[in-house]
Amino acid sequence: MLGVFASMLDGVLVGAVYGLAAIGLTLIWGVMDVINLTHGAMITMGMFGLYLAFTELGLNPYVALLPVAGLGFAAGVVIYWLSVHRVVGRPPLMSLLSTFSVNLMVIGIGTILWSTSPYNIDVSLPGFSLGEYTFTGNHLLAAAAAVLIAIALSLFLARTRSGKAIRAVASNRRAAELMGIPSSQVLARAFGLGIAIAAVAGGLIATLFPFTVLSGSDYQLKSFVVTVLGGLGNPTGALAGGILLGLIEGGVTPFIAVSWIPVIEFALFVLILIAFPNGLFARRTHR
């Protein structure tokens, strides 16, 4: 029994990081109605960014999250102007395909640079033990960082001028434009923010598990599951959805072979998508 509890607790810790990754996806979706298929590639870039900062520059991995976030933001702004700007407001087919093509290019370049062999960041912080089960400091710190970033984001969106501009453009781009908000710049900033969050989540995941160039796409799929659980375009829901997904993963791990977990996850994903297209935690306001 203790084993199941420990597994679920660990699931919650990892789930918070899934939630953070999904926040990056859902922020972009909510603001500009674009499902960002570069998400997985950016998670991968966050992983390798942290890896390089740790091995080449010798930075503490948790300090290195800051430059990773900064570079992620810059990359996001570039990707916005390169591939998203022209397709915002067009049929979903266009934005899906244009972000997907950037994903192909980034993953292609990543494969050339680092092949598809596994990497890991060799860092281990002291944690605490529960009977025979140990929770490493990495898991605790990653979960704490994920929750803190999520809180910081909601404060930013609710309180600051820049955050309010993002929300204004999200709710009505034309009206925002008439109020003197430069909507394209705001969208670029929001896209950068979403990518920065994805990259940081990737970095945090890299401190927990080994990763390859292709890992990002696995976590992108998890982000989809989480977003669907929490409702597309809803950051708070995404964190809750992530924790719920982690809880489910942790809860079933002691009972079935690990290879069956994706089957359950994706079946759940499709079923929830059909039954609750607005997510489990959706506020019943609009759409």
Next chain:
Amino acid sequence: MSPKKPFFWLLVAVIAVFLLPVVTRDVGLRESLLLAAIYIILATNLNLMIGFTGYVNFGNIVFFGLGGYIGLYLVTAAGFPVALAATVAGLGVGAIALVFGLGILRLRGAYFALATIGIAEAVNAFVSNFGPWGGATGLYLSFEAYRPLGGPREALWTVYLLLVAVMGLSLFLGYAVKTSRFGLGLFAIREDEAAAAVLGVNTPLYKAAAYSLSGVLPAVAGALFFFKQGVIQPDQAFDLTLSTEAIVMLMLGGQGTVTGAALGAFLYEQFRGILLTSPVFSSFQLVIAGALLLVTVLFLPGGLMGWLYHRWPRLRRVLE
């Protein structure tokens, strides 16, 4: 359709070109054209969804892989002849796709696209764990299986001819759907789904039917292809790269037109052949595919055919 249409003669010409290696017994050309035929099958059937209905199916490769698995399983476990196994695989996958389609038919636009990704991953993960289909190690064919076709070497020619036939059927299907009332309904969904529904198009049923129909021939092709390979494993059967490449081909050639889908697939295969043999570019395949797709989406949303039609508007009346 009346056989006087130029499309019919184009179809005959394409099939004649694909029969060239049979006459010359050129194995190298056959292998190249076999891949081209598979690409054309994938792209033209994907066109039913992306081009006609306006819905992205990111998991289109599921049909191909599932068809391969059902076909190979029927050949190995039940001793079916390959043509029958492939037919059953096609109908079976069509039925499965109809069930999936009816399940996700309530979803619109991007939600539907997400659901197709979920289905692709769920099927892949399920097959990787499914004992009777060999789990992660897959299914293998013994040499015995080729005996009814006159040994492995003759079997390759037979499979090639069957694949060319499936390709011809795919082209015909695309054209038949496009010129039918059903196709008109799909185009209405693409242009404005709400308006189509108001005007009496049964949109959920149409979408599910298009989804199911777009799965049948790729499944047949999958059964034939993996019969030729003699082995099927989850990673090859559900190769997401091929799934994405099919989208690139379709966009490149021009979604919405059968000629464009086929042309894009053929050109992409030729192009890929050049890239793979060049030492510098062989590792850049994904990067180049991505760049091609981005440029097409941003600057040439109609693809190659869209550009041709724009330059010579009369071409549209002659072709399709």
